[in-house]
Amino acid sequence: xxxxxxxxxxxxxxxxxxxxxxxxxxxxxxxxxxxxxxxxxxxxxxxxxxxxxxxxxxxxxxxxxxxxxxxxxxxxxxxxxxxxxxxxxxxxxxxxxxxxxxxxxxxxxxxxxxxxxxxxxxxxxxxxxxxxxxxxxxxxxxxxxxxxxxxxxxxxxxxxxxxxxxxxxxxxxxxxxxxxxxxxxxxxxxxxxxxxxxxxxxxxxxxxxxxxxxxxxxxxxxxxx
Amino acid sequence: xxxxxxxxxxxxxxxxxxxxxxxxxxxxxxxxxxxxxxxxxxxxxxxxxxxxxxxxxxxxxxxxxxxxxxxxxxxxxxxxxxxxxxxxxxxxxxxxxxxxxxxxxxxxxxxxxxxxxxxxxxxxxxxxxxxxxxxxxxxxxxxxxxxxxxxxxxxxxxxxxxxxxxxxxxxxxxxxxxxxxxxxxxxxxxxxxxxxxxxxxxxxxxxxxxxxxxxxxxxxxxxxx
DNA sequence: AACAATACTCGTACAATGTACGATAGGCAA
DNA sequence: TTGCCTATCGTACATTGTACGAGTATTGTT
Numbered sequence: 001x002x003x004x005x006x007x008x009x010x011x012x013x014x015x016x017x018x019x020x021x022x023x024x025x026x027x028x029x030x031x032x033x034x035x036x037x038x039x040x041x042x043x044x045x046x047x048x049x050x051x052x053x054x055x056x057x058x059x060x061x062x063x064x065x066x067x068x069x070x071x072x073x074x075x076x077x078x079x080x081x082x083x084x085x086x087x088x089x090x091x092x093x094x095x096x097x098x099x100x101x102x103x104x105x106x107x108x109x110x111x112x113x114x115x116x117x118x119x120x121x122x123x124x125x126x127x128x129x130x131x132x133x134x135x136x137x138x139x140x141x142x143x144x145x146x147x148x149x150x151x152x153x154x155x156x157x158x159x160x161x162x163x164x165x166x167x168x169x170x171x172x173x174x175x176x177x178x179x180x181x182x183x184x185x186x187x188x189x190x191x192x193x194x195x196x197x198x199x200x201x202x203x204x205x206x207x208x209x210x211x212x213x214x215x216x217x218x219x220x221x222x223x224x225x
Numbered sequence: 226x227x228x229x230x231x232x233x234x235x236x237x238x239x240x241x242x243x244x245x246x247x248x249x250x251x252x253x254x255x256x257x258x259x260x261x262x263x264x265x266x267x268x269x270x271x272x273x274x275x276x277x278x279x280x281x282x283x284x285x286x287x288x289x290x291x292x293x294x295x296x297x298x299x300x301x302x303x304x305x306x307x308x309x310x311x312x313x314x315x316x317x318x319x320x321x322x323x324x325x326x327x328x329x330x331x332x333x334x335x336x337x338x339x340x341x342x343x344x345x346x347x348x349x350x351x352x353x354x355x356x357x358x359x360x361x362x363x364x365x366x367x368x369x370x371x372x373x374x375x376x377x378x379x380x381x382x383x384x385x386x387x388x389x390x391x392x393x394x395x396x397x398x399x400x401x402x403x404x405x406x407x408x409x410x411x412x413x414x415x416x417x418x419x420x421x422x423x424x425x426x427x428x429x430x431x432x433x434x435x436x437x438x439x440x441x442x443x444x445x446x447x448x449x450x
Numbered sequence: 451a452a453c454a455a456t457a458c459t460c461g462t463a464c465a466a467t468g469t470a471c472g473a474t475a476g477g478c479a480a
Numbered sequence: 481t482t483g484c485c486t487a488t489c490g491t492a493c494a495t496t497g498t499a500c501g502a503g504t505a506t507t508g509t510t
Contacts, residue, residue: 019457019458019459020458020459042495042496042497043496043497043498044495044496044497052459052460053459053460053461054460054497054498055459055460055461055462055498055499056458056459056460058497058498058499059457059458059459059460060458063497063498064497064498110336110385111335111336111385114382114385114386114388114389115385115388115389117389118408119408124408124409124413124414124417125414127414127417128413128414128415128416128417131416131417131419131420132415132416135416135419135420141419141420141423141424142424144420144424145420145424145425145435146435146438146439149383149386149432149435149438149439150379150435150438150439150442150443152382152386153378153379153380153382153383153385153386153439154375154378154379154382155378155382156381156382156385156386157339157377157378157379157380157381157382157383157385158374158378158382160335160336160339160340160378160381160382160385161339161374161377161378161381163339163340164339164340164342183343183344183349184349188349188353189349189350189352189353190353190357191353191356191357191360192349192352192353192356194356194360194366195356195360195366195369195370198366199366199367199369199370200370207374210370210371210374210375213371213374213375214371214374214375214378217375217443217446217447218375218442218443218446220446221442221443221445221446222442244486244487244488245487245488267466267467267468268467268468268469269466269467269468277488277489278488278489278490279468279469279489280469280470280488280489280490280491281487281488281489283468283469283470284486284487284488284489285487288468288469289468289469451510452509452510453508453509453510454507454508454509454510455506455507455508455509456505456506456507456508457504457505457506457507458503458504458505458506459502459503459504459505460501460502460503460504461500461501461502461503462499462500462501462502463498463499463500464497464498464499464500465496465497465498465499466495466496466497467494467495467496467497468493468494468495468496469492469493469494470491470492470493470494471490471491471492471493472489472490472491472492473488473489473490473491474487474488474489474490475486475487475488475489476485476486476487476488477484477485477486477487478483478484478485478486479482479483479484479485480481480482480483480484
């Protein structure tokens, strides 16, 4: 707001003022969304974050939708591809764990990733690699379709659930569950009360553990057919 | 549903002008969101849809967030609970299929249902019934936690995927896939091209079939422990 | 060196949104 | 009647995405 727009400053007053690029917009957008969430994410705040004025952004990107497309593709680019020199189970395990980690870092991403209709390059490369992993292992096209559908449904759904939790296993978690528990009477919801108090609120509980259980269950159920 | 709390049934100038209620707001909101999607859903459009002026709504509901909370709880209320007189597998199958159907009717719902922090009555009743179903079947608390986590991750994730598709198995579907296929060169993405052209675009293909496969795979992997 | 074309940056403005703040009108009790 | 409560609404304001065009810096051509 009150920044002196250095008309002077031959070398630009210390800060390098290289031209903005679409990529810098996207990277800044991802960082901002991580910080304040997708709902609070606005063009004006993004402009502040990357230190330009709002309308500058529109010279590098057509509109907000395109920014979100770029953010999604960026997230895809962060996910490790299944290594092609391993058996399919190990390879899928690796990319699945990586995907979980990435989606946990960007809680806003999961609902968007499956709902974009114009995939970027990284998105296509990702799907290519996963499909290739199954096909090379001898999965039929049908078996591949089955496998990919269940697996990704689980991964996206799990990310969705995990995104709600404050911080798995921590103090906030207990506080959160306790607040929920407070809203229900044990008479009306006996199983819910039991589950919350005698399981979720117990010291060792960590929702994160459910991931490996589910992932292994699904992988156990898949075969090349 | 068809409650009629008309204090005075006497006519009101031709059109029945019974007072607005919070429930009518919610029901109208769900219908409107089904029609135009959650992003386009605004208070003004909702007001038009239920034939009042925008600010009238705020006399029955504190704000837009509360409307969304109500919408989510309404969606939960539509899902069949697992019948308590069946074995756990059949009971869970029924509620899962119902859930899929309901979430397909309300494509905007899945990302919201897992991210609300103030559950309504129907939401609590739903979780109570599902937990009770597992517990009554002899599942330990831990096994119940595992089971519920995988299962719902799959259901929400599947709903997310299904929400993207235009209309499964139809003409639009093929058109959609063809458009995607157009964006990728078969040289760069051979597996993606193969999968799309020789499987997805094939006459008999219907993504909806993946649901039963995944659901059964998961149920097969669950046990009371 | 001069100058035109181009590439960026930004100020201003507008329509659409959520919603705060009353102003109103009808019903009912006294 | 008078006064109060409930439900509806008109107006207004801050916040959003972004169209338009005016500035400034950079580059290419001569």
